[in-house]
Amino acid sequence: MIFLLRMTTPNKSLLFLNDGGEMGHIMRQKDWSKSPVGPPENWPSSLKTTLSFMLNSKFPMFLFWGADHICFYNDAYRPSLGNEGKHPELLGQKAEIYWAEIWDIISPEIFSVLNGGPSTWHENQLVPFYRNGQMEDIYWTYSYSPVTNALGQVEGVFTTCTETTSSVLNLAKIEASKDELEFAVDAADLGTWDYNPITHVFKGNNRLKDWFGLPPNGEIFLDDATAAIVAADRKRVRQQIEISLGDYESGGKYDVTYIIKNKLTARERIVRAIGRAWFNEDKVAYRFNGILQDITQREKASIELKASEERFRKLVKTAPIGITVLDGDDFVVKMANDMALSIWQRSYKEAVGKPLFEVLKEIKDSILPIFEAVKRTKKAKFGTEYPFTLERDGVAQIEYFNFIFQPLLKDDEVVEMILVAYEVSDMVKARFELQESQKQFKNFVNQSPIAMSIVRGDNLNIEMANNALLETFWRKKKDEVLGKDLLDIFPDLEGSKYPETLKEIIRTGIGVSENESYVVLESDDGVKEFYSDYDYQPLYDLDGLVSGVMVTGSDVTDRVLARKKLEQFSNDLEQEVEERTNALNAANQQLYQSLLNLQKTNEELEAFAYVSSHDLQEPLRKIQMFTNRLLERESNKLSEKGVQDVSKILASAQRMRNLIEDLLEYSRSKDTDVNFKSADLKVLLSQVIENLTSKIEATDALITYDELCTATVIPFQIKQVFQNLIENSIKFAQPNLQPTIEITTETITGEDTDIPTLMPHQMYYKISFKDNGIGFQPEHSDQIFELFKRLHGKFEYQGTGIGLAIVKRICENHNGAITASSQPLKGAQFSLFLPVL
Structure with missing residues (x-):
């Protein structure tokens, strides 16, 4: 390759390439503008310094530069590339392309060094590559080390190397010679013989004589030696000896295996005799010698090996x-x-x-x-x-x-x-489903309006705390409490009954509940005094040991203060009974009604607390119990019983989640203290449909809707109504029929509805959900909105019977109503009425 130098004056930016020999000359003349590294004038100082050092070194060096591993090398490395190979095209090219045949060998080390790993060193390492027109096995002693810039960042991998192919091959020859020498030494442990066919004198070393039971001294004749061969092999051996001695054309070769029996000890050996007969010019044998190898163990091992192979085949097959x-x-x-x-x-x-x-x-x-x-x-x-x-x-x-x-x-x-x-499909799927169940449980806890937390260990480390607990009781943020010990967050609880109660539950596994407990809690925003109903229940690990406590609590301060106020009020009334009889009668009537309302509220709250503290724990215990069984019985591979246990876990977890979520939604649906706001119901519906994407796709349901309307509502409650109605239609779809749901909107007056709870002259939005499901009998149109009312068995259609009760309560919260109409197998229509404000 000829290079033409057109520069009339030296380029100062290329001075680092001076005195670089042939490779320095090639680098100066190369057009770098299309290379990933760009013109040399723009190269970083670390690259320039490294190349200047390389080009002036007499030791073979190579450089992989940058993320593309651009290749550079010096004159000393050049001979290693051969005469018909990669030189000079390799210069400035991506290593992954030009070193493709060994990229899987060298790339892990390059990436390791570039990512901050230690320098490497290899001695006499086989790294074959293409040179001299073919792939060659080449041995190298080399190291990889990082090239860093002024900021300490690794920008390249510097390689020093020397080819050691000749040394390795010479060493291999020496090893081969050594093996031959060792073979000769080992041969000294064999039996050896030398027979003179003319004099019939038979000579053998002491080992052979010992094997044959021959005297150690004195002359031995061939017949004496062959007499030690067992009768079954003797004739065959003598025939082979005669062939080796008498057939010149055979070359005198002798190789035969037979059994000998020691005349003195009667010990039998299987031996292999390897020898040769030597002939004179008259083609007459004058010497017959060779070695005798004891192969008894090998032959027995061969027999055992065959039996072992047969056993192995059967083992593999079954x-x-x-x-x-x-x-x-x-x-x-x-x-x-x-x-x-x-x-x-x-x-x-x-x-x-x-x-x-x-x-x-x-x-x-x-x-x-x-x-x-x-x-x-x-x-x-x-x-x-x-x-x-x-x-x-x-x-x-x-x-x-x-x-x-x-x-x-x-x-x-x-x-x-x-x-x-x-x-391992059953095990993997069971674990996935268990993880999903645990995830759903955590989501339930986080979203629950009831204050909940989980603490672990004797230090009461806070593993989980939901928003209701953080905002209502603790008045702290999650990152301030999660992963920290309870007493570190609330040191004022030291010495109170609560920490000891939690620790006692971990020790004994016995839960604790208390109503209207008086609590004083100091937080960043001051001291708060309140009354709480709480329930502490143990959490079990897979080994059956208690490791933590599930804490649930409700702030009942208003209830307690109301009761105390009523008690005080009653005392005051008694003192003034003579003076204010008429006022007292009226107050008593009002008080009686308040007590009824309060009692009803308490009953609902207690019912909800009961569900939370019992129905929540029951599926949890089943999850832990059956998972423990799974671990104990099916550690390697799930059996049929293991599959049944996992199914029970999933069924219990699903029932727990459905029941609790529905109860929570029902208790929350009466909440009218939240702010009403103007909302586009079409947007809310779109959000619900997006949340239900998996169910819609799984059932191939078709949902159509018009522009709906903008109404003053509690957005999250209306979204709950939309979701319950859509899920209800999908659940009660007819078999083998694509579920369809049509949502339409119109405006009517209250007197056009025949619904007594609506104002006659008030305008209402009528939003109808019409499906093609299994429908129901017309006489059940009012019953389906009752709490826990189900028209089908729980194993026929899953559910808790709370969803439509939630829908009805939310409609009442909005001063509206909901109606249902249907015929069996002709679908159902639910009409939601919201006032136009």
């Missing part, structure tokens, strides 16, 4: 994990045990002898890349809980497996692959 052997080229199934065939749902004839991807077409996309990686790297690949799509009973479904794909090599090529896998 193993409880899938085992398969594939051809390394086209992945033909050479062997598949019973479990593998069961997993595939294929017979032996349908699978063995055929390409795997013809037997299981659906797994090709997911498994072929792994096979190719095994063949490319020649290393085993492992998978844990790896998802595969399998067709079972005609349905494609995702199943999970733990697997090992092990290559079998011959001449450094993958000739076969062993696949070992076992299915």
Whole structure:
């Protein structure tokens, strides 16, 4: 390659490339404008300094620069690239492209150093690459180290290296010679013999004489030696001796295995005799010598090995994990045990002898890349809980497996692959569902209007605290309390009964409840005195031990103060009974009505507290109990019983979540203290539909609606109405019929509705939800809005019977109403009436 120098004056910005030999000259002449590193004038000082050092060094050096790993090297490294290889095109190019054949070897170290890892060192490492027109096995001693800028940031990887191929190959030859020498030394432990066919004198070393039971001194004749051979082998051995001595064309070769029996000890040995007869010019044997090797153990081991192989074949065939052997080229199934065939749902004839991807077409996309990686790297690949799509009973479904794909090599090529896998689908799916159940439980706690928290351990570390607790009781933010000990947040509780009560529950597992407990709590905004109903219940770990406490509480200060005020008022009335009889009668009547209202409120609150403290705990205990069983019985693989237990966990968790959420919504639906605001009901409906996307897509439901209206409402309550009505229509859809829901809006007066609770001359928005579901009998149109009222069994259609009661209460909160009309199998229509303000 010829370079033309057009510069008439030296470029000061390229002075760092001066005196750089051939590579410095090439770098100065190269057009860098299209390179990822740009013109040398703009190169960072760290790159310039490194290149100046490299180009003036007589030691082979290489540099990978920047995120693209741009290649630089000096004259000393140049010979390593060979005569027909990458030079000079490699200069300034991306390493991943020009070092593709070894990128999987060198890239992990490059990335490690670039990411702040330590420098590396390798001695006599095999790193083959393309040079001199072919791939060559090349050995290197090299190191990778970081190149940093003034800020200490790693910008490149600096490589010093020297080729040690010759040294390694010479060392291999020395090792081979050493092996030959060791073989010769080992041969000294063999029996040796030397027979003269002319004199018939037989000589043997002491080991051979000891094996044959011959005297250690004196002459021995061939017949004396062959007499030690057992009768069954003696004739065959003598015939072989005669052939070796008498057949010149055989070359005198002698190799025979037989059994000898010691004349003195009667011990038998299996020996292999290897020797040769030597012939003179007249083609007459004059010498016959060789060695004798005791192969008794090897032969016995061979017999045992054959038996072991047979046992192994049976073990593999009946193993409880899938085992398969594939051809390394086209992945033909050479062997598949019973479990593998069961997993595939294929017979032996349908699978063995055929390409795997013809037997299981659906797994090709997911498994072929792994096979190719095994063949490319020649290393085993492992998978844990790896998802595969399998067709079972005609349905494609995702199943999970733990697997090992092990290559079998011959001449450094993958000739076969062993696949070992076992299915863990039940365990994975059970864990996913359990995690989802736990997530839903946490969401319930966080969103509950009842104050709730979870504390763990003897230090009462706060694991969870919902908004109701933080805002109503503690008056703190989540990041101020979560993960911290209770007494560190509220030191004024030290010495009070509450910390000791919580610790006692962790020790004993016995829950505690108390009503109208007087509490003094100091927070950042001062001291707060209040009365609380609380319930402390233990939380169990999978091992059955109590590790924490679920705390629920309600602020009943208003109720207590009201009662005390009433008591004081009653005392005052008694003192003034003679003076204010008429006023007292009126006050008593008012008081009686207030007591009735208060009693009703208390009953509802107590009912809700009962549900929260009992129905909440019951599904929780089932989750813990059945999960514990799952861990104890099915630690490796879920059995059929394990699947049943997990199903019970899920059923209990779902029932708990539905019941509590509905009860919470029902108790919250009477709340009219929140602010009414003008809201676009179409926007609220869109938000509800988005929240229900998974249910809508799962049932292929079709929902249509008009522009609706803008009304003065409590937005979150109206969204609850929309969600309950849509979920109700989807739940009671007719089998094999696409659910459809049509939502329309019109304006009417109260007197047009025939609803007695509506004002006759008031204008109302009538929002109708009409579906094509199973419907109901017309006489049930009022009953369906009653609390816990169900028209179907709980196993036929899931639910708590609270949803429509919530809808009715919210409508009443808005001074409106709701009606229902239906016929069996002809769908249902729910009409919501909201006043036009």
